[in-house]
Each structure stands twice: as structure tokens, then as C-alpha cells.
Amino acid sequence: xxxxxxxxxxxxxxxxxxxxxxxxxxxxxxxxxxxxxxxxxxxxxxxxxxxxxxxxxxxxxxxxxxxxxxxxxxxxxxxxxxxxxxxxxxxxxxxxxxxxxxxxxxxxxxxxxxxxxxxxxxxxxxxxxxxxxxxxxxx
Numbered sequence: 001x002x003x004x005x006x007x008x009x010x011x012x013x014x015x016x017x018x019x020x021x022x023x024x025x026x027x028x029x030x031x032x033x034x035x036x037x038x039x040x041x042x043x044x045x046x047x048x049x050x051x052x053x054x055x056x057x058x059x060x061x062x063x064x065x066x067x068x069x070x071x072x073x074x075x076x077x078x079x080x081x082x083x084x085x086x087x088x089x090x091x092x093x094x095x096x097x098x099x100x101x102x103x104x105x106x107x108x109x110x111x112x113x114x115x116x117x118x119x120x121x122x123x124x125x126x127x128x129x130x131x132x133x134x135x136x137x138x139x
Contacts, residue, residue: 003089012049019041039074040073073092075087
């Protein structure tokens with residue numbers, strides 16, 4: 001089984017490592033006995049699943065979330081381990097899809113139009129006139 005990231009890019013399950021522990025969230029009496037909290041780790045730096053250019057892009061964008069090149073996702077919002085596993089897989093896929101997305105095109109700088117400048121100046125003059133009329137002669 002694999003984790004799809006984007007068309008043509010998937011992470012094999014062999015590269016994912018799971019850890020389970022007790023969750024502090026909802027669960028009633030069972031919260032003290034079941035390991036429903038999930039930690040999903042993936043070694044981004046040593047992965048062979050991503051092409052080199054996508055891995056470099058992801059390493060740059062996720063640098064503040066990586067510990068020795070390993071990305072860790074934690075899920076504990078559900079009461080069952082299975083649902084937390086699915087939530088962690090979805091979160092990892094979404095995070096990697098965003099991190100490997102191509103950069104946005106550069107912004108072309110524009111200037112305000114002549115009409116926009118004139119409207120701005122006339123609004124400023126009107127506002128100043130309103131404030132001038134509020135003043136008393138004693139000031």
C-alpha cells in the first residue's frame with residue numbers, strides 16, 4: 001500500500017514508521033488502557049519516493065518542522081487508533097502536497113491609475129475639510 005501525494009508521486013508504506021501511545025483526549029475509561037495517540041514519521045532526507053527536485057523543494061519548505069531530516073505528524077483527536085492513523089496519513093499527504101507544489105509566479109509590480117490617485121486625494125481633502133469645520137475658533 002502507498003500514500004499518494006500528487007499524481008505520479010507516492011510514498012510506500014515501508015518508508016513510514018508508526019509509534020503509538022496513550023492519548024490525553026476523549027475516551028472515557030478506555031483512555032487509560034488504549035494506545036490511541038499516533039505518531040507518523042517519515043525520513044524525508046533519505047527517501048527515495050520523491051524525485052530529487054521535489055525532495056529539495058520539500059526540505060527547504062519544511063526545514064523548521066524537520067528533526068535530522070525526519071518529518072513527524074501526531075494525531076490524537078479521535079478515540080480510536082485506526083481513525084488517528086487515517087488522520088495522520090491525510091495530514092502528511094496534505095503537508096507534502098503543499099510543500100512540493102510549484103512556486104507561485106512572481107508578482108508583476110503595478111502602479112495606481114491616475115483616477116485612483118485623484119479619488120484618493122479628493123477623499124483626503126474632503127476628510128480634512130470635515131475636520132476643519134469641527135474645530136472651534138478658540139483652538
